[in-house]
Amino acid sequence: MSKIIKDGDIVEDDWNYIDPPRDFHTVTPTTVTPQPPCTGGAAIPAAIVSLDHWLSQRTQLLAEISPVGIWLEGHVDVSLVVDDLPFFDVIAIYFPSFSDGRGFSLGNQLRERYTFQGELRAIGNLLPDQMYYLHRCGFNAVDVTNPKDLHLAREALMDFSNNYQESWGEDKPIFRRR
Amino acid sequence: MYLYDKYDHKLVQERVEQFERQTARFITGDLTDEQFLPLRLQNGLYIQRHAPMLRIAVPYGMLRTAQLKKMAHICRSYDKGYCHITTRQNLQLNWPSIEDVPSILSELAHVEMHAIQTSGNCIRNITSDPFAGVAPDEIVDSRPYCEIVRQWSTLHPEFAFLPRKFKIAISGSSTDRAATAFHDIGLQLIKSETGAVGCKVFVGGGLGRTPIIAPVICDFLPEQFLLSYLCAILRVYNRFGRRDNKYKARIKILVKEMGVADFSQAVEQEWQDIKSNYSLLSPKDITQAQDYFSTPSYQPIDIRSTDAQLDHMALKHPAFGRWLHRNVSHHKVPGYRSVTLSLKPTGNAPGDISAEQLETVAHLAEHFSFGEIRTTHQQNIVLADVNSNDLFTLWQHAQSAGFATPNIGTLTDIICCPGGDYCALANAKSIPIAEKIQNTYDDIDYLYDLGEISLNISGCMNACAHHHVANIGILGVDKKGKEFYQVTLGGNNNSRGSTNHKPAIGKVLGKAFPADEIPNVIDCVLTTYLQHRIEEEGFLESFLDTYERIGMPIFKEHVYV
Incomplete structure (x- = not known):
């Protein structure tokens, strides 16, 4: 089982992935393959599924998996799953490259506009140096690209002690805190 | 002007420490070139032709004496004894060594300066009118709004990895001296009939390969919504701006591809969701920002005797x-x-x-x-x-x-990028061309006779010297490994008081010239203007007036005989 950063701690990741992003680094140890069509087999514990999977097999997945999560790409239209958000314990947002910042906006939208309360997890190709910004865009969990960066990434959560803008976890902009 | 408090000091200090750690990881090989790239760029550090270049932020162009003295010290200790003022009001060191950069940043932090977001695909330094707060034609002092936007955009967690760089300019006078129509976002502060302050919002202007005059997407945005509206624009851009092609990644391309109406609608939709809860600026917040820019203690002056003197x-x-x-x-x-x-x-x-x-x-x-x-x-x-x-x-x-050359707004007040002498992107040198032109036209009487005219020289298509919007633009191009120069006429960025002209992008005169022909070409263009200019109601036409009246063909005829 691989380790992730969650709520500021390094913890074992107890989630599996179904149909994960193609180049996702944690694929090997924890991926499970669902058995389509549904054969009534044993329930799959804690799995994060792809949007395609969710949209095509929603009812079956809800019956078989508990708890359930979904992973999304940064450009995805949230309205596709907006009514399903209460089902998800985890939403993972996939960053294909650390220079692709779409996921930061999607994270903020999920927290601000859609008031998503569950675990918001950043996955994919990320730099430890992005931890602080990720946290402020609503991500409370990050699966770092390289396991040897885990400690560095956790420390990077404390790169700054203050910010100018309001953001997730900070309800006032600085001009109202001075 | 704005002075740091404990929050600003702490933040800049923490940024310096963060960059020290990142530089150390790069030097030991823990960060690859590719990974270090966005991190160093967001701290103003480029790798140039001869040496790294460090761009230092000058928020909306404002500095005070202690900062200049510190810059002098840095130029002597870490560079070759000089620095460069950029077209976005920043300062640039052309010869620092990478190892010294953390020390330079640390020294800058002592005088409330930094290099945060002076480069990279993020929100860059906010630029404004250098006469903000003092111009007779001012409607609203732009500096407090610049400062509000500076703070909002600094280390903004959502917008540090945009598809491409993002430039915001704010002006508040009837003459736009901040070239707002040529920025990713241009804000013109205005007052409504009832005296309420707001801004006209321009989005998707720019130069470079695809010069575009920004369309207006909002005619009057009440000031309290400034930050939520900026956030909505940036969010639409961050999510939908192209990331597949660097040359199509600026917001101007997104606006063009979506169409102004659809783009505005997408912004409007995003904005409706956040407008009332996101950084709504209260009158108190705005007064607080205005208080940073208090009126200096002007002395009463007997104008009549002073003017006579x-x-x-x-x-x-x-x-x-x-x-x-x-x-x-x-x-x-x-x-x-x-x-x-x-x-x-x-x-x-x-x-x-x-x-x-x-x-x-x-x-x-x-x-x-x-x-x-x-x-x-x-x-x-x-x-x-x-x-x-x-x-x-x-x-x-x-x-x-050596600062009193009386050439402001004349032909030799040339805007010029560092060009092929320094910049790795340049196709051609630009400084020697500027020098040639300055040498040819150092007769003050002739310069004055030419009147108000702008000439800008860019060493490549990236258009750092804004050649598209100069009355005479010169662009360095590469032709089979040789340096050539293309000339454009009729550009205008409205920044030199030419209020009767609209912002315009210059048109290409014709095929490019080798460097040694440029002085002749410029001479030919100027002579054509002087031959055709007319006097109306006691006023001599400016170059732009004449160009707009007689058109390109006459200039072409004279140049390509």
């Missing part, structure tokens, strides 16, 4: 008279003037300033302008608040320091 001195010293005419502008407070120190004497790379000169400017600002200095888009320096009684003494000092 100035007229007298101008007659007695024609050189002073010329300087007064070209380099000194009116001020909203009677008896005060704003002075532009020219960094464009013949033989000087436009915008370059030595350590000694930085100290001289600091000294002049201390004595004559309440210790405040502004950098300009035209790569000059403005002392904004000068008592008219001090003008003659200031002129004498400026003259001996």
Whole structure:
């Protein structure tokens, strides 16, 4: 089982992935393959599924998996799953490259506009140096690209002690805190 | 001007420490070139042709004496004794070593300076009118709004990895001296009929490969919504801007591809969701920002006797008279003037300033302008608040320091990028071309006869010197490994007081010329203008007037005979 950063701690990741992003680094140890069509087999514990999977097999997945999560790409239209958000314990947002910042906006939208309360997890190709910004865009969990960066990434959560803008976890902009 | 409090100090200090750690990881190989790239760029560090280049932020062009003195020290200790003022009002060091950069940033932090977001695919330094707060034609002082946006955009967690760089300019006068129509977002502060402050919002302007004059997406945005509306625009861009092709990644392409109406609608939709809960600016918040820019303690001045004295001195010293005419502008407070120190004497790379000169400017600002200095888009320096009684003494000092060339707004007030001498992107050199033109036209009487005219030189399509919007633009191009120059005519960015002209992108004159033909070509263009210019109601036509009246073909005929 691989380790992730969650709520500021390094913890074992107890989630599996179904149909994960193609180049996702944690694929090997924890991926499970669902058995389509549904054969009534044993329930799959804690799995994060792809949007395609969710949209095509929603009812079956809800019956078989508990708890359930979904992973999304940064450009995805949230309205596709907006009514399903209460089902998800985890939403993972996939960053294909650390220079692709779409996921930061999607994270903020999920927290601000859609008031998503569950675990918001950043996955994919990320730099430890992005931890602080990720946290402020609503991500409370990050699966770092390289396991040897885990400690560095956790420390990077404390790169700054203050910010100018309001953001997730900070309800006032600085001009109202001075 | 804005002064840091404990929050700003802490934040900049923590940024310096963060970059120290990142540089150390890069040097030991823990960060690859590719990974270090966005991190160093967001701290202003480029790798250039000969050496790294460090771009230092000057928020909306405002500096004070202690900062200039520190810059002088840094130029001497870490560089070759000079630095460069950019077209976005920033300062640039061209020869620092990577290992020294954390130390330079640490020294800068002592005087409330940094290099945060001066480069990279993020929100860059906010630029503005160098005469903000003092211009007679000002509607709203833009500086408090610039500061509000500066704070909002600094280390904004959502917008640090945009598809491409993002530039915001804010102006608040009837003459737009901040080229707002040529920025990713341009904000023109205005007042409604009831006196409420708001802004006209331009989105998707820019130069580079695809020059576009920004369309307006909101005619009047009430000031309290400034930050939520900016957030909505940036969010739409961050999510939908193209990331597949660097040359199509600016917001201007997104606006063009979506269409202005659809883009505005997408922004509107995003904005409706966040407008009432996201950083709504209360009147108190705005007053607080305005308080940072308190009015200096102006002295009462007997205008009649001061003006008479100035007229007298101008007659007695024609050189002073010329300087007064070209380099000194009116001020909203009677008896005060704003002075532009020219960094464009013949033989000087436009915008370059030595350590000694930085100290001289600091000294002049201390004595004559309440210790405040502004950098300009035209790569000059403005002392904004000068008592008219001090003008003659200031002129004498400026003259001996080499700042008094009376060429502001004339042909030799050239905007020029560093070009092929420094920049790794450039196709051709630009500084030697500027030098040639300055050498050819150093006859002040001829320059004055030519009148208001702008000439900008960019060394490549990235258009750092904004050649598209100069009355005469020169662009370096590469033809089979040789340096050639394309000439454009008729551009205008509305920044030189040409208020009767609309912003315009220059048109290409014709096939490009080798470097040694450029002085002849320019001469031919100018002669054509002088031959055709007419006088109307006692006013001589400017170059742009004539060009717009007679059109490109006549110029073409004369140049390509």
